[in-house]
Every structure is written in C-alpha cells, then in structure tokens.
Amino acid sequence: MKKATLFNLGGAIVGIGAAVMLLQDNAPFQDTKFDSKAHSAYVNCLNAGYEKGGATEWRLLLKAYRGCKTTEAAYRSDLTTRGVVKKGKMLDHLQQINEAAIARHLGIRPDDTKGWGCLKPKKQPEQLVS
Known part of the structure; x- marks a missing residue:
C-alpha cells in the first residue's frame, strides 16, 4: 500500500x-453516571403517573407530571451534589427524560415527542397521538 x-x-x-x-x-x-436511586424514583414516578392516569389528554399529562415534582427535586439535588449535569443543562436533561416517558406511555417514537418535555400549558402539542 x-x-x-x-x-x-x-x-x-x-x-x-x-x-x-x-x-x-x-x-x-x-451513561452509568445517571444511574441512582433518585433517577429510578423519578422515572418510575413519571411512568406510573402517566399509566395510572391513562393520560391521553394534555391536561392529564400535565397533572401526572406535577405529581412528580418532589421526586424531580430529589433527582435535581442528586445530580447537582454528584456534579453529573451542569446547571445550564439540567432542564434539558429533565425534559429528555420526560419526553421519553411520554413516548413510552403513548407508544410512539421519542422523536415524535420532541419539545413536549417541558409540559407547560403554553406549549401544548397540536395532537398527542398521531
């Protein structure tokens, strides 16, 4: 050669x-750096909330998400304490987790839930299930 x-x-x-x-x-x-009891608790809370409420409407998704605020605070504290996520990237990380939980619940691809992770009343998707 x-x-x-x-x-x-x-x-x-x-x-x-x-x-x-x-x-x-x-x-x-x-990445294993996110593995912790707080991470598992937050993801389980989101999944259980969406499944329990049978959330197919936007207001039900929002209600289930608000029920996980305590575990979200614990997870934020865990990530901050361990220095896993930078302050500016924390919200993005939490939104990605929430988008994945919504996609799993609705049985759609995570790409289809892009932008839904913030779950603010002003940012409603046009339709939940396509």
Missing part, C-alpha cells in the same frame, strides 16, 4: 473513533 492510502485509512479510523465518543456523550441515558 502507498503511504497516502495508509495515512487516509488511519485518519478515517481516528475520525470514526472520535464520532463514537461524541455520540456517547450525547446519549445521556446510556
């Missing part, structure tokens, strides 16, 4: 390795 071919091949391998590392950083739920 020529030197140029080996150099390009080596560069491609390094590039793929870097891409994999970046993707892992952007997949917060696959």
Whole structure:
C-alpha cells in the first residue's frame, strides 16, 4: 500500500473513533453516571403517573407530571451534589427524560415527542397521538 492510502485509512479510523465518543456523550441515558436511586424514583414516578392516569389528554399529562415534582427535586439535588449535569443543562436533561416517558406511555417514537418535555400549558402539542 502507498503511504497516502495508509495515512487516509488511519485518519478515517481516528475520525470514526472520535464520532463514537461524541455520540456517547450525547446519549445521556446510556451513561452509568445517571444511574441512582433518585433517577429510578423519578422515572418510575413519571411512568406510573402517566399509566395510572391513562393520560391521553394534555391536561392529564400535565397533572401526572406535577405529581412528580418532589421526586424531580430529589433527582435535581442528586445530580447537582454528584456534579453529573451542569446547571445550564439540567432542564434539558429533565425534559429528555420526560419526553421519553411520554413516548413510552403513548407508544410512539421519542422523536415524535420532541419539545413536549417541558409540559407547560403554553406549549401544548397540536395532537398527542398521531
């Protein structure tokens, strides 16, 4: 093989390795640093609230979410204490967890619930189930 071919091949391998590392950083739920009792309690509260209420309407989702405010506060405290999430990224992380719980409950893809994680009355989706 020529030197140029080996150099390009080596560069491609390094590039793929870097891409994999970046993707892992952007997949917060696959990282063990989020595993804790507080995380499990928060996720279980969201899932149980959505399932128990049979939340298919926006107001029922909002009601179930508000029922988890105590466990959310405990989870925030846990993440802050352990220094897992930066202050500015905390809300984004909690929204991703909530979007995943809503998607699981409604039986749709998590991509379809993008932007629903904040659950504020002013940001209602146009339809819950497509």
